[in-house]
Amino acid sequence: MTNHLFSEIRANMPDLAKTFLETAEGMSLSYGDVIARSARYANALVGLGLAPGDRVAVQVEKTPDALMLYLATVRAGGVFLPLNTAYTPAEIDYFVTDAEPAVFVCDPSRADALQSTASKVGASLQTLDASGKGSLLDLAEAASDTFEDVARGADDLAAILYTSGTTGRSKGAMLSHENLASNARTLVKYWEFTSDDVLLHALPIFHTHGLFVATNCLLMAGGSLLFMPKFDLDTVLELLPRATTMMGVPTFYTRLLGSEAFTRDLVAHMRLFISGSAPLSAETHKEFSARTGHAILERYGMTETNMNTSNPYDGDRRPGTVGFPLPGVALRIADPKTGRALDQGDVGIIEVKGPNV
Secondary structure: OOEHHHHHHHHOOOOOOOEEEEEOOOOEEEHHHHHHHHHHHHHHHHHOOOOOOOEEEEEOOOOHHHHHHHHHHHHOOOEEEEOOOOOOHHHHHHHHHHHOOOEEEEOHHHHHHHHHHHHHOOOEEEEOOOOOOOHHHHHHHOOOOOOOOOOEOOOOEEEEEEOOOOOOOOOEEEEEHHHHHHHHHHHHHHOOOOOOOEEEEOOOOOOHHHHHHHHHHHHHHOOEEEEOOOOOHHHHHHHHHHOOEEEEOHHHHHHHHOOOOOOOHHHOOOOEEEEOOOOOOHHHHHHHHHHHOOOOEEEEEEOOOEEEEEOOOOOOOOOOOOOEEOOOOEEEEEOOOOOOEOOOOOOOEEEEEOOOO
């Protein structure tokens, strides 16, 4: 048995010398570096006692090394648990005591405040900062850059992401190797990603959008990322001429429209702009289209299921709508009391099924 998710990623990798990720400061990782660096982190995790199925909770700034830690956890047979960098120690205490990770990685500046939480569940507390330095990096640097991936099947867990908690306490949504692999596979095909694509990545990676939709898609397509710690308008305007695609939240697009430097010429070469994580207003959609000639592709997903629907890549992208069910995903609107499927035009709850669930 292979490591279901990483084996598929590896099978789709282009020439290992090709750049996978580049930062605005000029730091870059090739696909070969991705394999070697994630191997070092995987060895470090196993050295800390991580066993298959153990959780790795992570509350760190967005860095290339944080992304390597995600891949390392998958390769080591662990379950990746990213946590919002804005969470307070009291909030973190809830997630960590609920998920009981074997390893907990945080920013060095928070280590003292979080040590008691880690101790409570017997987790090894490690650190990683915004520049990629910390105790975990020290362990990784001392480890081998080869690693025999731990065998994991399609139904084994790859990640737990906590929901936004709109209907009560946040719950841990369990995502299997095939949930993640199938969704990336489908999106690459549906949105026509190829190894020629360069994605401008300004999203956080503690959320399904930036971590799974953006990263897994480009890995599966053999493309490249222009990797930014966060959305910075000037840097985005500077990097857009080198990108072919961008995934964003609605505020990214309103902020771009607010800049006179954001012109039709600047993005004439772009292939695709995608929006998600919150509703994109029809006004923003229309203004963006008028300014650039690009119709933003809006899609809809959630923590528990990854992506469910998408406006078409080829065809009419209607403002104010999130499109059709993705290939292989079935969706219906049901009566919340009886569960009966409702007629076209009626309002009810969304029920979804597919390999992404």
